Amino acid sequence: MAQTTRIAVTPGDGIGPEVVAEAVRCLETLRTKHELALEWTRFPWPSHAWHEDHGVSWPEDALEQLQQYDAILLGALGDPGPIDDNSRYLLSDSVSLAPLLDMRKGFDQWVCERPARLLPGARQYLKDDRAKDIDMLVIRENSEGEYVGQGGRLRPGKPDEVATQMEVFTRRATERIIRYGFEQARQRAGERIQEGRTRSFRTLDGRSCESQVCVITKRNALRYWGDMYTEVFEEISQEFPDVATHHELVDAACMKFVQSPWAFDVVVASNLQGDILTDLAAVLSGGMGVAPSCNLNPTNPDMPSMFEPTHGSAPDIAGQGIADPTAMLFTTARMLDWLGRKDPVLAKAGKELFDAVAADLAANGGEQRATRQIGEAIRERLQA
Numbered sequence: 569m570a571q572t573t574r575i576a577v578t579p580g581d582g583i584g585p586e587v588v589a590e591a592v593r594c595l596e597t598l599r600t601k602h603e604l605a606l607e608w609t610r611f612p613w614p615s616h617a618w619h620e621d622h623g624v625s626w627p628e629d630a631l632e633q634l635q636q637y638d639a640i641l642l643g644a645l646g647d648p649g650p651i652d653d654n655s656r657y658l659l660s661d662s663v664s665l666a667p668l669l670d671m672r673k674g675f676d677q678w679v680c681e682r683p684a685r686l687l688p689g690a691r692q693y694l695k696d697d698r699a700k701d702i703d704m705l706v707i708r709e710n711s712e713g714e715y716v717g718q719g720g721r722l723r724p725g726k727p728d729e730v731a732t733q734m735e736v737f738t739r740r741a742t743e744r745i746i747r748y749g750f751e752q753a754r755q756r757a758g759e760r761i762q763e764g765r766t767r768s769f770r771t772l773d774g775r776s777c778e779s780q781v782c783v784i785t786k787r788n789a790l791r792y793w794g795d796m797y798t799e800v801f802e803e804i805s806q807e808f809p810d811v812a813t814h815h816e817l818v819d820a821a822c823m824k825f826v827q828s829p830w831a832f833d834v835v836v837a838s839n840l841q842g843d844i845l846t847d848l849a850a851v852l853s854g855g856m857g858v859a860p861s862c863n864l865n866p867t868n869p870d871m872p873s874m875f876e877p878t879h880g881s882a883p884d885i886a887g888q889g890i891a892d893p894t895a896m897l898f899t900t901a902r903m904l905d906w907l908g909r910k911d912p913v914l915a916k917a918g919k920e921l922f923d924a925v926a927a928d929l930a931a932n933g934g935e936q937r938a939t940r941q942i943g944e945a946i947r948e949r950l951q952a
Contacts, residue, residue, distance in 0.1 A: 570911045575903070576637040576825040576872065579707055581616045581664070582881025583891035583939075590893040590943030591641065591900040597950045598904075598917045605911065609637070610837065614667035616647035618656045625667050633672045638910070639903050640671065640874040643896070644881035666873075669717075672710055675871040677863035678741065680708035682878065683853075683902075684829075687926050689933025690854025694829070699852075701830040702723040703767075705752055706849050708842025709745040710863055712736050713793075715839045737793035737838070742800045746783065748866060749836035755780040756834065757811075767810035767833060770875040775894020780812040781805070784837040797838070840882050850878045857892040858929065860899035864906065866896060875903040891939050897925045897946060923948040 577592060580925035592608065599606050611633075612618055613626035627633070632802065634640055646664045671677065686692060686702040693699075702890050718734035757778035760766060769780040783801040787794025798815065805813045816824065818841045824831070829852045837845055850859035859878035867869040877895035885891055901922035908915020932945070 570605040570913065572605045572607055572916060573639075573907050573911060574637045574638045575606070576634050577608050577610045578614065578642045579610070580614065580643040580645045580881065581647040582644050582883040582886040584615075584645070584881055585619075586886070586889065586891050586939050587877065587893040587896035588641065588643040588947075590818065590939060593897050593943055594897060594900065594921060594947055594950065597947045598921065601950065602913060602917055603918060604913060606914070608641070612701075613713045614645060614664075614716055616645075616657070616659060616664060619659060619663070625663065630667070631670065634671070635675070635870075635871050639907055640872050641900065641903060642668075642874055642876040644877070644879065645740060646881045647883050647886075657944075668876075669715075671874050672863050675865055675874070676711065676868060677865050677871075677874055678709065678711040678744065679864040679866060680710040680842065680846070680861065681752075681864055682706045682708070682845075682849060682861045684849035684859070684861065686853050687858070688833060688930040690858050690929060691934065692854075693851060694826075698828075698830050702720070702852055704829065704832040704849060705756065705767075706835045706836060706837065706842060706846045707745065707749050707752065708743060708837055708846055709839050711839075712741050713839035714841075715843075732770060735793065737796060739796065739800065742797055743804065744783075744802050746797075746836055747803050747807075749781045749783075749834050750804060750811055753781045753834040754808060759782070769833065771812045777810055777812050779810070780814055780833040781808075782814040782816055782821075782832055782835045784816055784818050784835060784841055786818050786841070793838070796888060801836075818845070819847065825849065825852060847878070856880075856895065858894045858898065860902050862899065862902055862906065869910070873903075874904060875899045875906075887938060889938050890936075893939055893942055894925060894929060898922065899944075920950065 579588040596603060619625050634827050646661060654877055674826060685706050714735045716736045719732040722730040767778055771777055785794035785797050787798055825848050850856055856879035861876055861878045863874040865873055877899050879895055902920045904914045904918030908918060927949055928946050
């Protein structure tokens with residue numbers, strides 16, 4: 569009998585509770601249908617409401633509590649409220665989003681993974697017909713780089729004020745994120761072949777292959793870490809002769825994401841540059857409303873990975889029942905796929921959920937429907 573897999577559900581702020589509710593209902597449907605060894609616990613934190621009541625975003629032992637779970641399913645964080653409401657309990661982004669960084673660091677979630685595939689029914693922002701071939705995976709280094717939080721301000725508010733912001737890059741973190749990128753490229757190629765979908769790339773020696781990894785830097789200006797990234801990339805590429813390689817400067821990559829996003833397969837980038845590129849990729853694949861995201865620890869099975877949609881809390885439509893749960897449901901499917909490393913039955917359930925959400929998107933993309941209506945339509949597909 570499979571060991572029970574435990575999920576910590578943290579709805580968060582804004583539309584988070586609404587879209588998470590649909591995800592939980594789909595999990596309930598799958599659990600009943602397949603008798604899955606799956607359970608979950610809902611936490612009221614981290615959230616704006618919890619901070620308003622307690623003066624902090626979550627309890628002191630929050631990380632210890634969450635570590636007892638196999639995965640964290642998060643809705644959205646942040647609730648700025650109406651600008652003209654002087655009585656509103658306001659929190660800066662640095663406070664409301666701090667738990668995200670705490671979880672990433674505390675659980676060493678060193679991979680931020682965001683797939684960008686333009687599925688049938690999703691909004692196509694590019695007129696070029698080749699946009700239908702967009703199918704990339706952007707992998708962002710999630711543990712260091714530009715977001716280490718080291719720096720300070722000297723003489724704040726004075727005419728001669730100085731602000732410093734340090735970037736830190738280590739060979740260890742660079743090696744593991746680049747190797748992960750190559751592993752994913754090889755895995756994606758195998759999955760595409762099984763599905764009857766093919767891609768065509770060229771290795772440096774001219775051989776045709778099914779996958780590619782593109783590393784992003786700004787080495788012409790940020791020389792030291794850019795050179796290290798490039799050297800490590802070239803070293804590790806020798807272990808994957810079946811995977812094509814490519815280099816791009818981040819500004820050129822942004823341009824080519826718009827000009828020819830279908831030419832990319834797996835993209836590996838630093839924390840800040842990946843942060844920017846993943847949002848751009850999300851729009852190219854249909855927008856934030858369909859874009860999943862996850863923060864992973866592939867190396868330590870005792871640490872939970874975190875799964876959240878790319879979109880924010882959208883407080884302007886919160887409580888109206890009109891938020892699109894598609895991104896949340898794709899994210900939930902990815903969570904089940906990830907948990908399937910321990911229990912393969914969960915991976916099959918994740919594929920079933922992904923297919924149901926994709927089929928609903930293809931049939932109803934662009935149609936204005938209520939949150940609950942979309943969720944019910946997808947559950948009907950799961951029950952069929």
